[in-house]
Amino acid sequence: MFRAMSRRFDTATINLALAILHGVLGRVATRTVGTVDVRLALRVLYRHVPTCPGLAEFWRQASSDAGHPWESGHLPYREIVRDLTAAGWPIEPRYRDWP
Numbered sequence: 001m002f003r004a005m006s007r008r009f010d011t012a013t014i015n016l017a018l019a020i021l022h023g024v025l026g027r028v029a030t031r032t033v034g035t036v037d038v039r040l041a042l043r044v045l046y047r048h049v050p051t052c053p054g055l056a057e058f059w060r061q062a063s064s065d066a067g068h069p070w071e072s073g074h075l076p077y078r079e080i081v082r083d084l085t086a087a088g089w090p091i092e093p094r095y096r097d098w099p
Contacts, residue, residue: 011090014048017041018084018095021058021077028073034063045080049087054079 020041024033042055049055058076085091 010048013044014084014089015092015095017044018081018091021073021080022095024062025073025077028061032063032065034059038062045084048089049080049083052080052083054083 018041020037024038027033039059042059045052046055054076058073058080061073061076081091081096085096
């Protein structure tokens with residue numbers, strides 16, 4: 001019973017972290033969005049996919065100077081979702097895609 005509750009809690013926190021990252025995707029290319037909430041979301045996801053290169057890359061793009069349209073955060077976001085899915089975590093459909 002406790003494992004099932006823990007799994008549901010982890011799934012909820014993973015999807016909440018993805019909601020935060022999903023929310024800043026459109027702004028990564030135009031301004032610096034390396035805020036505390038983005039950092040916390042990446043830290044939550046690191047616990048579940050520590051070898052995902054998309055985590056570090058998303059942070060690098062989010063915290064760097066804006067103005068590079070090719071650094072929109074979409075590619076690292078896709079890598080994160082792909083690795084979470086490969087690890088068996090259920091991702092809400094609205095976070096599998098990007099705006």
